[in-house]
Amino acid sequence: MKHLAIIPGDGIGKEVISVGTDVLEAAAQISSFDFDGEIFDIGSDRYLETGELLTDEDVSELRKKDAVYFGAIGDPRIKPGVLEQGILLRMRAVFDQYINLRPVTSWFPLVPLKREVPFDIHFLRENTEDFYMGAGGTFGASSPEAKVKIEREMYKLDIKLDARSSNGDDFAFEIGLLSRKGVERFADYAFRYAEARGDKKVTLVDKANVCTHIYGFQRSVFEAKSKEYGIDLEYMFVDAMAMAMIVRPETFGTVAVPNLFGDILTDLGAQLQGGLGMGGSGNINPGGLSMFEPIHGSAPDIAGQGKANPIAAVLAAQMLLNEMGYPDEGDILRNAVRHCLDAHMTTPDLGGKLRTEEVGKEICSFILNTKR
Ligand code: NAD
Ligand code: IPM
Numbered sequence: 001m002k003h004l005a006i007i008p009g010d011g012i013g014k015e016v017i018s019v020g021t022d023v024l025e026a027a028a029q030i031s032s033f034d035f036d037g038e039i040f041d042i043g044s045d046r047y048l049e050t051g052e053l054l055t056d057e058d059v060s061e062l063r064k065k066d067a068v069y070f071g072a073i074g075d076p077r078i079k080p081g082v083l084e085q086g087i088l089l090r091m092r093a094v095f096d097q098y099i100n101l102r103p104v105t106s107w108f109p110l111v112p113l114k115r116e117v118p119f120d121i122h123f124l125r126e127n128t129e130d131f132y133m134g135a136g137g138t139f140g141a142s143s144p145e146a147k148v149k150i151e152r153e154m155y156k157l158d159i160k161l162d163a164r165s166s167n168g169d170d171f172a173f174e175i176g177l178l179s180r181k182g183v184e185r186f187a188d189y190a191f192r193y194a195e196a197r198g199d200k201k202v203t204l205v206d207k208a209n210v211c212t213h214i215y216g217f218q219r220s221v222f223e224a225k226s227k228e229y230g231i232d233l234e235y236m237f238v239d240a241m242a243m244a245m246i247v248r249p250e251t252f253g254t255v256a257v258p259n260l261f262g263d264i265l266t267d268l269g270a271q272l273q274g275g276l277g278m279g280g281s282g283n284i285n286p287g288g289l290s291m292f293e294p295i296h297g298s299a300p301d302i303a304g305q306g307k308a309n310p311i312a313a314v315l316a317a318q319m320l321l322n323e324m325g326y327p328d329e330g331d332i333l334r335n336a337v338r339h340c341l342d343a344h345m346t347t348p349d350l351g352g353k354l355r356t357e358e359v360g361k362e363i364c365s366f367i368l369n370t371k372r
């Protein structure tokens with residue numbers, strides 16, 4: 001029996017996680033997978049009522065679970081960054097989920113390219129460092145000193161900047177940081193992942209021609225790991241990678257990408273799969289508490305209208321099953337998604353006429369009719 005924390009969150013997060021939970025229940029009915037789910041009220045409504053984001057009590061309750069199934073956060077009533085940093089990024093950091101696995105797979109006929117080419121790129125997005133550390137601030141003539149405090153599972157960091165500019169202007173800064181241990185474990189995961197998939201190379205995406213310090217450092221660690229594992233390492237600058245994903249997506253397998261660029265490239269990747277409603281992801285702490293979520297946000301523009309495509313959340317549930325040791329059950333979820341696409345039983349974003357919960361029902365009945 002697996003104990004799952006279920007955090008629907010905001011907007012369409014609630015709608016797609018409701019489908020995803022039904023789908024997991026259907027999988028449990030036809031297989032040896034079994035779970036209980038506890039719903040956690042974490043998100044914008046609670047924040048507006050109580051001022052709480054992710055509390056210490058949430059953290060200790062979540063720690064008791066085997067995995068987290070998460071919808072989305074984000075609310076137009078709240079200043080950008082408050083929920084994102086206070087809830088989602090905090091969970092990734094507190095639970096040290098240092099890999100964000102985001103597959104980008106061709107789902108015919110949804111591939112919006114000139115060529116009907118099959119591809120299966122597995123993005124491994126580093127998930128706790130880079131420009132996502134919240135390491136920023138401002139300084140100016142009246143306040144030349146800026147302090148930055150960072151807490152991660154592996155370390156605490158205190159940075160003090162004594163900054164003086166010649167013109168007395170105000171400045172804002174955001175520091176991107178990579179630690180040697182952080183890059184090493186990221187590279188280890190990437191090379192092991194490539195090995196397990198039978199990929200002959202790892203592609204490392206960066207901008208080492210501009211951000212030379214941070215990404216030059218990352219390259220040197222990956223280079224050493226490439227030799228250690230006997231697997232080739234290929235470099236791609238992120239701008240060229242965006243282009244190459246459109247022109248020759250079939251040439252990539254395991255792709256390691258730092259946090260910020262990984263965020264951007266995987267929205268592009270989601271669109272290569274048919275849209276944001278098709279992108280699942282896993283925030284992974286190998287051996288620790290992992291969290292599975294669609295890569296899309298709360299989509300306030302369509303929330304509450306039954307238009308949200310639940311497939312991304314279902315593919316996140318598939319990743320949860322894989323990671324929990326139930327890959328066959330995961331495959332059944334995937335087959336159910338394939339069935340909905342083939343039968344044109346989809347939401348409007350994929351050209352269909354169904355509502356979120358109707359797609360969910362179709363997926364569940366496909367699963368329940370699967371012979372084991
Ligand atoms: P978004 O992903 O919510 O939406 C972008 C566009 O894609 C919208 O037009 C939306 O309608 C569409 N879309 C997204 N998911 C869809 C689905 N399942 N089915 C059909 N259409 C879908 O991104 P945004 O609008 O930039 O952000 C909205 C809020 O969500 C912001 O507050 C943002 O910070 C937050 N956000 C949260 C997460 C997360 O919780 N993991 C991820 C991204 C954005
Ligand atoms: C995602 C989201 C988050 C990110 C935001 C909401 C913090 O865009 O999961 O892709 O940037 O990682």
Ligand code: MN
Pocket residue numbers: 263264267295
């Ligand atoms: Mn994103």
